[in-house]
Amino acid sequence: MNDLPPITARSLSHISDWVFDLDNTLYPRECNLFAQIDLKITNYVMDVTQLEFVAARDLQKSYYRDFGTTLNGLMQQHEIDPDHFLKTVHAIDYSPVEAHPDLVAAIRALPGRKFILTNGDTGHARSVLSKLGGDDLFEHVHDIRAMTYVPKPHREAYDGFFALHGIDPTKAVMFDDLEKNLVVPHDVGMSTVQVVAGESYAHEQVEAWELGRAAGSHVHHVTDNLAQFLRKLP
Incomplete structure (x- = not known):
């Protein structure tokens, strides 16, 4: 292109x-590194909200779209600890x-x-x-x-x-x-x-x-x- x-x-x-x-x-x-982070974010949202996977994922994406990051949405709506969030969602395999x-x-x-x-x-x-x-x-x-x-x-x-x-x-x-x-x-x-x-x-x-x-x-x-x-x- x-x-x-x-x-x-x-x-x-x-x-x-x-x-x-x-x-x-x-x-x-295409290496799908962020896909790992994305899934960890979904799991984090599930833990915070007690929602099932599909509902948590919908909420995650709405926060991502509306607040710039899911983290920003979670901080504003659920007062989470950002350092804990960042440490959790970046515990990934970087080999891709x-x-x-x-x-x-x-x-x-x-x-x-x-x-x-x-x-x-x-x-x-x-x-x-x-x-x-x-x-x-x-x-x-x-x-x-x-x-x-x-x-x-x-x-x-x-x-x-x-x-x-x-x-x-x-x-x-x-x-x-x-x-x-x-x-x-x-x-x-x-x-x-x-x-x-x-x-x-x-x-x-x-x-x-x-x-x-x-x-x-x-x-x-x-x-x-x-x-x-x-x-x-x-």
């Missing part, structure tokens, strides 16, 4: 700060994430600073980066704790990140798999890239809206191969 037609695509030659989501962005959705030297080299070659902005936590991010082979790629991992648990796509998540690192949004680009997480970046002047799964990808744990490919003006580029996209930049 190529990026959007040139009439809507923005050049990235002016970028000095490169901001990447983590899950389903720096590793392909394979080393990706092409992606690591492409990110390393980018001019300027590189950051991760994730609704996950730093420990999870470091585990993924270790598997990819890019432990030292990023200047900082700005995680859900640094966001004070207010996640993307809420404006506060981005504003705190910009302020902490002195980022001028007009000279930055955001890569994310969820198009809704690119609305605020577009609104504040960032360039945006949606990283999507291949068109044939399907999984029983993934709802259609999670795989949606944006048609709106807030997404400037779309790719299903991040390493290739970055290598093609001037």
Whole structure:
């Protein structure tokens, strides 16, 4: 897949700060790593609410959609301990994430600073980066704790990140798999890239809206191969 037609695509030659989501962005959705987390979240919701699996899953997805993360919904509606939640749902097998030297080299070659902005936590991010082979790629991992648990796509998540690192949004680009997480970046002047799964990808744990490919003006580029996209930049 190529990026959007040139009439809507923005050049990235002016970028000095490169901001990447983590899950389903720096590793392909097809490896189904997040599916492990997703199932653990369902089990967590079951424990908190005493709902059966199907009802708990419906609630989980509604919180994910409406609050930005299931964690945010659980904190607001059930006052759970976020540290306990994060420790529980990230106790997973990271072996599905394979080393990706092409992606690591492409990110390393980018001019300027590189950051991760994730609704996950730093420990999870470091585990993924270790598997990819890019432990030292990023200047900082700005995680859900640094966001004070207010996640993307809420404006506060981005504003705190910009302020902490002195980022001028007009000279930055955001890569994310969820198009809704690119609305605020577009609104504040960032360039945006949606990283999507291949068109044939399907999984029983993934709802259609999670795989949606944006048609709106807030997404400037779309790719299903991040390493290739970055290598093609001037």
